Amino acid sequence: MSTWSAVDVITAKRDGFALSDAAITWILTAYVNGDVAEEQMSALLMAIFFNGLASNELRTWTAQMIASGERLDLSGLSRPTVDKHSTGGVGDKISLILAPLVAACGAAVPQLSGRGLGHTGGTLDKLETIPGWRATLSNDEIRDQLERVGAVICAAGEGLAPVDRKLYALRDVTGTVESIPLISSSIMSKKIAEGTGALVLDVKVGRGAFIKDYARARELATTMVALGHGHGVATVAQLTSMDEPLGRCVGNALEVTESVEVLRGAGPSDVRELTLALARIMVELVGIDVDPATKLDDGSAYEVYRQMILAQGGDVDATSPVASSRELVVAARAGVVQSVDALSVGIAAWRLGAGRARKEDPVSAAAGVICLVRRGDEVSAGQPLFELHADDDAHLERGRATIADAVVLGDESVNARPLLLERVEKT
């Protein structure tokens, strides 16, 4: 392989040339083997930030990321497989409801997740508030549970696209996170390696999402949809608004409780709306002719949820952990809620203890924010706006400082904004 040099690959991309399949395969393999140094890969990543990767380059790049590890084989299951990935938002507990719901419709949902980093915990952190629940399963356990229960939410094994961990750690310290091809390949390499046959992507855009700009969110969605199809995974993306928190609850155990409400046919209307929209795409992708709403309302989705938790050792009837320090935040004046800022609520929840700053930090089960009002609500002076939950007064103090500006009160009436923005399919 001495015919290649890292400098040639870097300068080719730097100067706007497309990288050949052989060049991409060589450099990612050499990077994994340590023959291409971190400082060379970071220079290449920055060149990719500026000059992008064309669709065929990105397909090969992603294929090579997948080839760096194992790929789960779920082809032996009696049910069709379909998964969902969300780019992440405040109060986004949809996976907890969606996986058992779509399983109740007859599909198998292999939801292999990473840990949350940022304002709130990830799906695994939420489920880990249930006593006994186990995030780590073997590949055989995953296949068995998918066949038997139809839904698995567990930690993605280290064997899936392992080069992504190395690349992500490098991007994180070199200012090369915010690149659409690099984000797309990171997400899609793991989802494709997990072996799902179909995939829905919830691409969030707005103040509480990591992408604020609509055109960029649309570009990310289009890129990931093309990548999915390029690897034989039927993929559809749904752009959704993330200006306001999703649902009322933001925090690990709080979100489990709210998810159970929705699974039992109740809960906040926005959470139900988004869950059903994604579920409808998922059943459509695998050709199942069932209206998911019926599975929420007849209790069968909740029953699958209970089986899914039990199968992973969780005490599904345990009481939720309760925060020892609680406080109400009230309206300083009467008025109409002009906005509830998802980002401020998210940061408040994080400071209350619900999220982590570094991978190795613990998260609090009970900490979080309950949003008592939504955009458009009329409130009187002194009316509670938020309930803050924390494990101690020090955390409560930190959350309180952030939540102050999360609600804007005004005098004009305002309308609710749509949650579902645009469906992006293969072009």
Add this chain to the structure above:
Amino acid sequence: MSTWSAVDVITAKRDGFALSDAAITWILTAYVNGDVAEEQMSALLMAIFFNGLASNELRTWTAQMIASGERLDLSGLSRPTVDKHSTGGVGDKISLILAPLVAACGAAVPQLSGRGLGHTGGTLDKLETIPGWRATLSNDEIRDQLERVGAVICAAGEGLAPVDRKLYALRDVTGTVESIPLISSSIMSKKIAEGTGALVLDVKVGRGAFIKDYARARELATTMVALGHGHGVATVAQLTSMDEPLGRCVGNALEVTESVEVLRGAGPSDVRELTLALARIMVELVGIDVDPATKLDDGSAYEVYRQMILAQGGDVDATSPVASSRELVVAARAGVVQSVDALSVGIAAWRLGAGRARKEDPVSAAAGVICLVRRGDEVSAGQPLFELHADDDAHLERGRATIADAVVLGDESVNARPLLLERVEKT
């Protein structure tokens, strides 16, 4: 200094923002100290490749490179100081003639040089073919020789802009060499740190130069001239053509011999023309009213050359080393020389043994190419075009393969092209 983070500095440059003086000072200091990792600096260098450095950013960046080491103080000399830097070309032996010539006019020329890397050796490699000549001088020896002889050509100490070595080694492996602000700061930091009061830059453009494009060469010249003035060094750049080799000789000892010819008032006209053009700028910059041509013709420049070599231990009357393997390359047909390709001649000289591929490689004293024809010359079939010199037949063989295409013969007559292209001054 915990208020700064490398990622913030990288993403600011990546996103097109100007870096503050404090940010630049912090990141270069932290890089020297090892607090900013190589992979972070390479990402920043690639972002600078794309988004550049504005003149005030570049001034601070260069100032910080200078501040990473010592700055020679030449203010105590009785003569004004003026130096020259060339961006490098095939057969470029101008420094060997220019330094003693300008000293003979009454200035002091502190020519502190690096080692050559690429097709031919650097100025130090050429002078080291003189038995006994010593490249390394102490700062006191430099000052003493400048006062006494007026000219020093020696190795730049490791104390001058030491961060440049670290940055250059990183750029070399990360595809970030070809950036005008990074090239400019690398060259100018060392020239400013060497303590010269004035500077002429010979910026070469053409097939045998590292910059092929005129507009880019002009941008490099303008950038370096501004940087010099920003640090109090009166700087003028001369753009010169590097399509054909400069003079007849390419190779270390061969170039010393040719330089002595010019110092004695003879030698190839292009070498004399360029040397005098640069010398006139240099004496003008320091306000000396002497025509340098008189100092070549009356033997005084040669006398300073002899003193300069003797002062550094060189046996100025020693015979030049002679190559043991020599060969003539002859014209395959009669015709007019349409071009002599500097790059091919340079590579041939390198393969014959005159240049090095890696810093630690030795160079041959005697190896090289003598060009027997120039663009526009009429030749008959079988007439010698080049003389190849090497230390053994294996090297001769390698050089022969490269030289074949260096001359293009045709039937139309062609004119010589101008050597001096444009003078670039402070705007």
